[in-house]
Amino acid sequence: MAKFNVLRRPKTHEGGVAVKRDVKRELFLLAVANMVGEQTFYETADERDNRFAQLVRSATVADPEWTARLLGWLRNTANMRSASIVGAAEFAYARNEPGLTRQVVNSVLQRADEPGEFLSYWLTAHGRAIPKPVKRGIGDAVRRLYDERALLKWDSEARGVRMGDVLNLTHPKPVESWQGALFAHALDRRHGNVGEIPADLSVLHARDELMSWPVERRRELFTGDATAALKLAGMTWESVAGWLQGPLSAEVWTALIPTMGYMARLRNLRNFDQAGVSDEVAATVAAQLADPEQVSRSRQLPMRFLSAFRAAPSLRWAWALEQALNASLATVPSLPGRTLVLVDRSGSMFYSTVSARSDLTRADAAALFGTALALRAANADLVQFGSTARRVELRAGESVLPVVRDRFADFGGTNTIGALKQFYRRHDRVVIVTDEQHNGSSLPSSVVPKGVPVYTWNLAGYEFGHTEGRYTFGGLSDAAFGMVPLLEAGEREAWPF
Structure with missing residues (x-):
């Protein structure tokens, strides 16, 4: 019997049949x-x-x-x-x-x-x-x-x-x-x-002046109009926190907010609430967060809005964050025909977060992108899967955040083939949002007839994949979703750059 000179098919980490890219x-x-x-x-x-x-x-x-x-x-x-x-x-x-x-x-x-x-x-x-x-x-x-x-x-x-x-x-x-x-x-x-400090460097001079003040005097700045002084000295909210050597009050945040960038405001919603920032100031922040032009310029990943939604204790930010998330997903196409969207909720998707500084998992990302695509599509079946599979019910006009928050669960293993066999019913295309680590003895794409596009949105970037002769994208940006119509028009290697 041959011991070494045999054909060995690549395997996923779960032992499923794979392809080498x-x-x-x-x-x-x-x-x-x-x-x-x-x-x-x-x-x-x-x-x-x-x-x-x-x-x-x-x-x-x-x-x-x-x-x-x-x-x-x-x-x-x-x-x-x-x-x-x-x-x-x-x-x-x-x-x-x-x-x-x-x-x-x-x-x-x-x-x-x-x-x-x-x-x-x-x-x-x-x-x-x-x-x-x-x-x-x-x-x-x-x-x-x-x-x-x-x-x-x-x-x-x-x-x-x-x-x-x-x-x-x-x-x-x-x-x-x-x-x-x-x-x-x-x-x-x-x-x-x-x-x-050289005379040409006015911002450094202004910062040096503020730093020379005794600690007991520093909070007096916020009894008047502190915003201009903070801006002139290039004081960020992080530097003000150290400068004051104590918690930031509502008055301090109110002075800081006009100097803060989009991301700084987004990540501090919990702090605004805990300090008791007024509803009037909060409404101004919410309007800026929801502004589609500011969302576009900020280049925030959609996951940041889901993270902020979960972190903010009050509901006064919810509608703004929902609008901001929708704006960040503007390039997700409205696909014609019938689309099957499979969202991987297996254990490995819950193990890894989207980054070391985030508490959101790849399962969160998969649910967000899968739901967005399904809600935009003309006619979509949204399915969550792991060891078993279950349909996620959608209603016309729903928003992404409530669906992601309330209708997804943990499904154990990664039986991609089983989910496809259970739910594929002559759809025009299949989208799978996953880390591709299935455990089957054949390729999941073999379940879908040739000629039907299968798009895998891989959130982990592992070496071996689960489809052959089909399309695979990756990462957390929604930009590649816009390639789906291009690929269906016949531009097979239309890289987004």
């Missing part, structure tokens, strides 16, 4: 699902990160232009910070070509702490030899991103690579005289040589 498809799926440095149910953080780095290097060698477009899209459209930064570093390591490498590095650095993040990763992974294209790409980003407020927000002794280190390693030329003064001051801060 090509490099581009595997990289795309892992990239949009990958929270770098975080463990999943079936892979350690190191295993995932090493696989991701190797895939980026392989794709870069094979098709650098495609990989460059992927990384730019990943940061600027899919809003995946860590994966795009690691990807750009591995791109640069695999291909030391001046123009394209410089462009890729610059394209993924969109926040002032990210040049330091990039260098921290590079120094750990690849040592202190930094190629010139990498230095120039980081320098381009520094000139664009470094200002006084960025220095106050992101430069601290807690960071391994500080702004002064970035400047020392990359030597960017300042855009204007004030930025030259800022660079010099950042270098002085890094080396403990801070003297008088």
Whole structure:
């Protein structure tokens, strides 16, 4: 009997029959699902990160232009910070070509702490030899991103690579005289040589003035109009909390809210309620949260609105969060015909959260996206499955949040084939929202007749998949749902970038 020379079909981690993806498809799926440095149910953080780095290097060698477009899209459209930064570093390591490498590095650095993040990763992974294209790409980003407020927000002794280190390693030329003064001051801060703040840096002067006040005087600021003073000094809500050395009252939050960005307001709804912010102020915040233009500009993932909905103790935010979530799902298409939507509620989907800082699981994400797609579709059957399967009843005109909150449960194992056999009834397409870790002896896609599209929305990015000759997307962004009509029109590899 042959012991070694036999054909071995790939298996999922659950032992089900699987398919091996090509490099581009595997990289795309892992990239949009990958929270770098975080463990999943079936892979350690190191295993995932090493696989991701190797895939980026392989794709870069094979098709650098495609990989460059992927990384730019990943940061600027899919809003995946860590994966795009690691990807750009591995791109640069695999291909030391001046123009394209410089462009890729610059394209993924969109926040002032990210040049330091990039260098921290590079120094750990690849040592202190930094190629010139990498230095120039980081320098381009520094000139664009470094200002006084960025220095106050992101430069601290807690960071391994500080702004002064970035400047020392990359030597960017300042855009204007004030930025030259800022660079010099950042270098002085890094080396403990801070003297008088340069005259050009008015925000730092204003912050220095506030910090000089005795603690007992600081709360007096909020007896009048404190908003302008806080804004002038670049005081964020985090810095005010430390400055006051005590809890933030309703008066303090009321002064802070006009200076806060969209995400800061979204994540502090519980704090607003606990401090007793007035209904008038809350109504203003709610209107801003629900504004579709602000939702679009904020680029928040839909899961953040579900998280905020669960965290906020009062109901005065509920309608605004529901509207904001609906706006964030604007690209989910209204599919014609009959659609079967399967939502994976197996144990592995509950084990891993969408990120280390979130308490929302992949099961939450699956329920949210599956419900959104089903509610938008012309005629959809929504099913939750695990070891068994059950239909989720929907009513016309319902919103996503109440359905996700009230009608989904934990279903144990991952019997994808059983769910398909039970509920597929000559539908025009099938959408499966899952981590693909089925336990069957054949591919789930074999249950659905050839010619009927099967779209798998993979929320984990594992190496092996459960469909063959069909379509697989991944991650937490809703953007790829918009590809479904394109694929049905015949554009088989219509990458979203």
